[in-house]
Every structure is written in C-alpha cells, then in structure tokens.
Amino acid sequence: AQSVTQLDSQVPVFEEAPVELRCNYSSSVSVYLFWYVQYPNQGLQLLLKYLSGSTLVESINGFEAEFNKSQTSFHLRKPSVHISDTAEYFCAVSGGTGTASKLTFGTGTRLQVTL
Amino acid sequence: NAGVTQTPKFQVLKTGQSMTLQCAQDMNHEYMSWYRQDPGMGLRLIHYSVGAGITDQGEVPNGYNVSRSTTEDFPLRLLSAAPSQTSVYFCASRPRADANTGELFFGEGSRLTVL
Numbered sequence: 142a143q144s145v146t147q148l149d150s151q152v153p154v155f156e157e158a159p160v161e162l163r164c165n166y167s168s169s170v171s172v173y174l175f176w177y178v179q180y181p182n183q184g185l186q187l188l189l190k191y192l193s194g195s196t197l198v199e200s201i202n203g204f205e206a207e208f209n210k211s212q213t214s215f216h217l218r219k220p221s222v223h224i225s226d227t228a229e230y231f232c233a234v235s236g237g238t239g240t241a242s243k244l245t246f247g248t249g250t251r252l253q254v255t256l
Numbered sequence: 257n258a259g260v261t262q263t264p265k266f267q268v269l270k271t272g273q274s275m276t277l278q279c280a281q282d283m284n285h286e287y288m289s290w291y292r293q294d295p296g297m298g299l300r301l302i303h304y305s306v307g308a309g310i311t312d313q314g315e316v317p318n319g320y321n322v323s324r325s326t327t328e329d330f331p332l333r334l335l336s337a338a339p340s341q342t343s344v345y346f347c348a349s350r351p352r353a354d355a356n357t358g359e360l361f362f363g364e365g366s367r368l369t370v371l
Contacts, residue, residue, distance in 0.1 A: 150296065173357050184260075184346055184362030185299075192357050231298060235357070243314070244360060246291075248298040 143168040143236045145247035153253045156224055162217040162250045164206075164232030174215040175233040175244070176206055185231060191215065202226075227254045258282050262347050262363035269337045269370045277332040277366050279347030285361070286353040288330040289314070290322065292343040293365070299346065305330055306353035337370045344368075 148163045166172060173192050177185040189200040196208040206217045215232060232247040263278045281288065289304035301314030305324040319341060321333040330349075334341060345366045350358040 145298075147298075175359075177360075182364075184364045185348075185360075186362070187359045190357075190359070243301060243304070245301075246299040248296055 143170075143172065143234050143245050145232050145234050145245055147232055147247035147250050149250050150248065151251045151253065153255065154222055156254055156256055157221045159220050160218065160222050160226075160252065162230050162232075162252065164215045164217065164247060166213050166215065166232070166234045168234060168236045170236045173235045174206075174208060175235070176200075176204070176215075176217050177231045177233060177246075179229045179231065179249075181228070188217075188230070222252070222254050224254050224256070226252060228252060260347055260349055260361050260363035262345075262366050264366060265364065266367050267369070269334075269368065271338060271370060273337050274333070274335050275337065275368075276334075277345055277347075277368070279330045279332065279363060280328050281330075281347075281349045281361070282328065283349065283351070283361065284327060285349035285351050286327070287351075287358075288324065288347065288349045289360075290320070290330070290332045291346045291348060292316065293346060294343050302332065302345075334368075337368075339370045342368060342370045 144167050146165045154160045175190045176188040178188045179185045189198045191208045199205045204219045229249045229251045231249045235244045260281045290302040291299040300316045303322040305311045347363045348360040
C-alpha cells in the first residue's frame, strides 16, 4: 500500500517571498513522485515529476522538488512566488508495476499568494 | 487539441435519480480513470480502465458503474444518487496502461450536487 501526506492544507505567502510545500510518502516498493497543480475551476496539470536519476527536479515556471529517500519526502519549493502561483497543489505517488500501479494523491495544499 | 472532455460541467440531482457523466479523449490513450475530489480528502480513484472492454475498481467504487466499449469513451454511471456523492468528478487518461511513470491528463471536471 502507498500513501501521501501533505502536512499543510493552506499556505499563505506574500508575493516574491519563498515558499515550501511539504509532502511525505510511504510505499513498500520503489516509487515515482509527482506534483500536480490545480488552478481555480480547472483540472489538474502536471507540474513536475521524479522518476529516477537526479533527486532535484524542476518545472518550467521556477518550482523545484527534491526527492529524499531517507526522509521519504518530496517537498516543493519556489524561491520567489508570484500572484499567478495561487492554486492548489497535490503531491502524488505511483508505485508497483504494470497495470496494477495507480496514482495516489495527497489531500492538497492551497497556496494563497497576496501582495 | 480537445484532450479530455467531460460533460456536463454542472449537474443537480435529487436523491435516487440516475445519471451518466460522460468522458471522451481524443489522444488514443489506453488508460482512463475517474476520480472524485472532496474538500480535505484530495482525489480518490473510483474506477479505471486499461483498455476497451476492461475495467476495474479503485478506492471508492460503491454506487458507481463504468464501461469501456471504445478506446475514446469512459462514462461513469450513478444508478441511484445519494447526497454522499456530491462532489467534483474528474476523468483522467494516460497513453499506456502499464506506464506508471506517465503523466495523467485531466478533464476540467464535473460538479455534481445531490439534494
């Protein structure tokens, strides 16, 4: 079984400030990790993913996440947020192989960026 | 570039009524799935399909039926709606059924209210 814990349901932050959204996971097999973003009244979009190789992965809009196997974490960070980053962010884990593998989502963190 | 299309976007039902949420994708994806999103609970998998004619249950299948007669379509049926099924429903697909590293592509969601 696999699970994802997002410790913060809401994170308020001022524009241009740094932010970290926390994600911890548990799994009995090797995992693949994802961050999805959901803008208001839209579906989810993939932000970034870790499959293998470098433990630091980046998105095209300045977010980054680091896979830490010893701490079973995959925290999302951005050094300077913008108003347009206001959204809900979901961490997800995929494990197992073949068609038995499924994506398990965390409960989400709502990032609210204000001036 | 239609991607994943869900209809209707909004629906209000009375307890005991039945309805079908439609999902269609034009990307020739093998894998299709239905999630429900509830506040504080993230996204939970209802049913999924790894190809035409093949469906399986997810985490919360009770009260829902699915079928996959074509690659493109994956409708979700509520046979007798209950207030507990008030939620936002998302259809998602990915190219290959066995690729748990693959990105899920989401529709824009269907907001269902059961009175």
